[in-house]
Amino acid sequence: MEKEIRMFTEPLEARNDEQHGNVIEGVPIVFDKETDLGFYREVIDPRALDQADLKDVRLLVNHDTNQLPLARSRNNNENSTMQMVVREDGLHIRADLDVENNPRAAEVLSVVKRGDATGMSFAFTVDKDEWSDLETEMPLRRITGIRKVFEASVVTYPAYEATEVYARSLEGVKRTLESEREALESAKKLAALKKAIAERSEKLCAKK
Numbered sequence: 001m002e003k004e005i006r007m008f009t010e011p012l013e014a015r016n017d018e019q020h021g022n023v024i025e026g027v028p029i030v031f032d033k034e035t036d037l038g039f040y041r042e043v044i045d046p047r048a049l050d051q052a053d054l055k056d057v058r059l060l061v062n063h064d065t066n067q068l069p070l071a072r073s074r075n076n077n078e079n080s081t082m083q084m085v086v087r088e089d090g091l092h093i094r095a096d097l098d099v100e101n102n103p104r105a106a107e108v109l110s111v112v113k114r115g116d117a118t119g120m121s122f123a124f125t126v127d128k129d130e131w132s133d134l135e136t137e138m139p140l141r142r143i144t145g146i147r148k149v150f151e152a153s154v155v156t157y158p159a160y161e162a163t164e165v166y167a168r169s170l171e172g173v174k175r176t177l178e179s180e181r182e183a184l185e186s187a188k189k190l191a192a193l194k195k196a197i198a199e200r201s202e203k204l205c206a207k208k
Contacts, residue, residue: 005063006035006042007121007155010090014112022097022105024112028120028152029091036138040184045144049086051127053148057084059095060153061108063123069151070105071095082152091122093152108154119157123150131187139184 012026031046058069059082071082073093082095099106111117128145 009119026120027090028122040139042141052146058151121155122152134191
């Protein structure tokens with residue numbers, strides 16, 4: 001399975017409380033929200049995370065794995081600096097930021113407070129998916145199972161405004177636009193094969 005990235009424009013908020021100090025909260029994975037990826041549409045099923053590996057997820061900025069994480073969820077226990085909760089609308093995260101000792105954390109907190117960073121993204125691998133509307137110009141892919149979530153990111157571009165932006169966002173990640181197209185073409189070929197088999201079966205039955 002190759003790694004994929006998706007971005008959403010759900011609200012990303014910063015706040016301060018007595019228990020956790022400076023935190024940011026967001027929804028990096030959104031269920032049942034159709035996303036236009038340029039040559040197909042995509043929806044993440046509400047059950048997609050049921051069997052997902054969420055044991056070790058990091059919080060990054062723009063998926064930059066060359067930088068140390070701002071927070072980390074290890075087994076999502078109470079000592080983790082990032083907490084994750086699966087709710088009806090998606091995966092919610094709360095990250096505790098060490099702004100006193102980490103200048104990058106202070107920078108992220110600042111841009112989120114100012115509204116200069118408003119969205120999140122996540123990197124993952126797919127375990128199961130379903131295709132429909134393959135005969136149209138914009139087929140629909142429903143991700144029904146996510147195998148593993150690697151990281152969530154605060155992102156500069158929280159939406160796929162253009163294919164070029166999408167391609168640049170995947171730099172350093174194995175999954176590319178070309179492999180996405182190959183997956184779509186494979187689904188189309190499989191659908192065409194199933195249709196041909198069904199038609200042939202109907203003809204044989206009619207001859208009998």
